[in-house]
Amino acid sequence: MREGLLVTLFMISLTSLCDTINQLFLKSAIDSLNFGGKFNFVRIFKFIFQLLIKPRIWLSFVFSVISLCIWLLVLSRADLNFAFSADSMHYIFIALASRFILKERFTSLRWLGTGLIVTGIVFVSLS
């Protein structure tokens, strides 16, 4: 049981990691388009088209498919309420990636929130 829990947690962290990589590619592809200002239908279609020809978007898509496959494997062995709660560990990966790869600035409120999520996941896993 204990070992099973560790394997499940490891798989959940893999999906979360794939999700984070997917988000990073998505963010980097969207940022590279420098899209701002007013939205209208023509511009939105142009935006989507320009996005779709970026290889990074397809990498992002590949990672979301991998993430979905691992997630389905997780669901085959874990309760939904546990898996869903533990999956919020992507907040931790996203926080680390935003801080150290995208070099975003963090407030103490954000660290506090991330810390609460970590504590919550520990509680959920212990029960």
Next chain:
Amino acid sequence: MFKKKVTLKILLLLITSDILETAIHFFFKKGALAEAQFSVVDMPSALVFLKAVFSSPFLWAGLLTVVAVFVIWSTILSKIDLSVAVPIASFSYILVPVVSVIFLHEQISALRWMGILLILAGVILVSLSSKERIAQSK
């Protein structure tokens, strides 16, 4: 620049996205449960399981709901600030466990409920901090 006013229409959209978000996870879990006869022990058996799940209507219902949530969520974010939208949308952190108990007959201990509430509080704080960050850089 902050769009903070939550109108009734936005609130309804947020509640819809909460319910649909919960439905996504319910569908995926149902899809996995429907193929529970396959025991996943190694890579080949995992592929057999995945192939079966991908032919399950539950999975495609889930993926369709993902698209619907994406559209609704984009609409919400074009009308309201992320730091306001996320705390209201985080209701699914409660809704998914409730649905798990009622429809999937899972059991949740008091300790786990406490963990869920901590995660919920953390998610709300993280989303509130996005407002703080923008306010600082102004």
